[in-house]
């Protein structure tokens with residue numbers, strides 16, 4: 001299937017769209033004239049070509065963001081920023097079908113899931129809108145001689161460079177643009193080269209909502225050619241990054257030149273602990289989808305499954321049956337539960353783990369291969385896979401796979417489960433299944449992870465901070481404290497005697 005054979009209803013996010021970058025309120029090509037292709041990972045159909053920005057384009061975008069920050073945008077009152085964010089949220093609501101379809105076409109996530117992300121995205125915009133008028137400094141008594149009034153002010157940090165991955169383009173864009181607008185910052189957003197289309201659609205909605213020119217800029221390009229110059233740009237005050245831990249480390253190094261602020265949402269190797277008293281009716285499908293959702297291409301994938309020995313064999317058997325019954329296919333089909341991987345590179349990466357696991361002694365329960373039948377041949381499909389008899393030192397138990405692969409391991413005591421669950425460089429998320437309230441609290445306290453879910457998984461709410469411990473990054477998204485990462489605190493002293 002090529003883009004030309006997509007039914008008209010599916011072409012809405014594609015037809016008549018500007019296929020340029022958005023800088024200073026204008027649509028523009030890369031100065032070099034170079035372009036990137038965006039293809040649908042289920043069929044490899046060409047969806048669009050977009051500009052491949054280089055350093056000179058990043059310079060233009062940062063300069064537009066700086067002018068906007070120092071221009072009329074700086075005079076927007078909190079209430080005006082709030083109204084703008086609410087208007088953007090309403091436009092997202094109106095265009096949600098198109099936005100979710102754009103994500104499904106561009107990065108393969110099943111349409112039922114991209115549609116269901118609605119509240120996670122629009123709710124977040126409305127949460128930030130509410131916060132825009134709630135930001136404040138404090139009056140603080142001092143112990144200085146004489147009469148001096150002292151207080152703090154909260155001021156926007158300035159130009160924010162936002163670099164995002166491909167696995168949730170809409171949510172990742174909004175979680176960065178939202179707090180920037182709420183606090184009065186301006187943004188240069190660099191989407192992933194693998195999924196640039198929805199961020200460009202979002203740029204259109206920003207313009208339609210009346211976001212002033214230069215406040216939100218979207219620059220498409222590769223990590224090396226566009227991401228790196230943004231991360232090291234002296235005109236950028238803060239980088240907010242979501243992506244792999246290796247790239248996060250590069251970003252920190254690149255940020256050193258002007259000591260810009262950095263917040264990082266990075267990779268994970270999240271544990272899920274199933275206690276012997278767990279409700280298996282709930283635990284089996286939830287633990288399965290903790291990994292298989294979005295074909296395992298989720299930072300919080302609960303890919304290390306620790307199961308109490310007493311129920312281990314039954315659990316693994318039920319998990320295997322559940323995995324084998326999942327409907328795999330093109331994400332545009334509403335029946336599809338598991339879509340493709342994003343790219344050939346990702347397919348090869350995941351296939352490498354599928355080969356190394358049995359070679360290191362893991363037992364294949366189900367899945368374990370690329371799908372090559374006619375319906376899947378043009379895309380990057382891998383069957384949902386469960387390995388048992390995995391040990392803590394095996395490659396699949398240590399490295400982030402970013403594919404639909406579960407490593408199941410038995411444990412004997414809760415103490416042992418906690419120690420093994422925490423034995424990873426990462427600390428993004430963790431899951432627990434138990435009916436015992438004491439164990440629930442004990443495990444929630446002791447797991448080294450930014451989010452712990454008990455008897456559920458994937459729960460994310462705009463008001464609750466989300467982020468990592470250890471090599472999963474620092475800084476938080478969501479919650480009131482998130483906004484402080486976009487603000488400077490100034491102490492003011494006024495002598496009044």
Ligand code: NAD
Nearest residue numbers: 164165166191192222223227228243244247265266267299
């Ligand atoms: P990636 O690190 O390869 O790329 C992420 C972004 O960084 C892309 O826009 C890319 O172009 C850019 N980039 C690459 N090299 C760069 C450089 N040297 N300087 C600046 N920018 C550069 O990650 P990916 O493959 O797109 O996404 C998968 C990774 O993202 C996984 O590790 C996953 O766990 C992580 N992730 C984390 C979260 C979270 O919230 N913690 C959410 C989603 C994804």
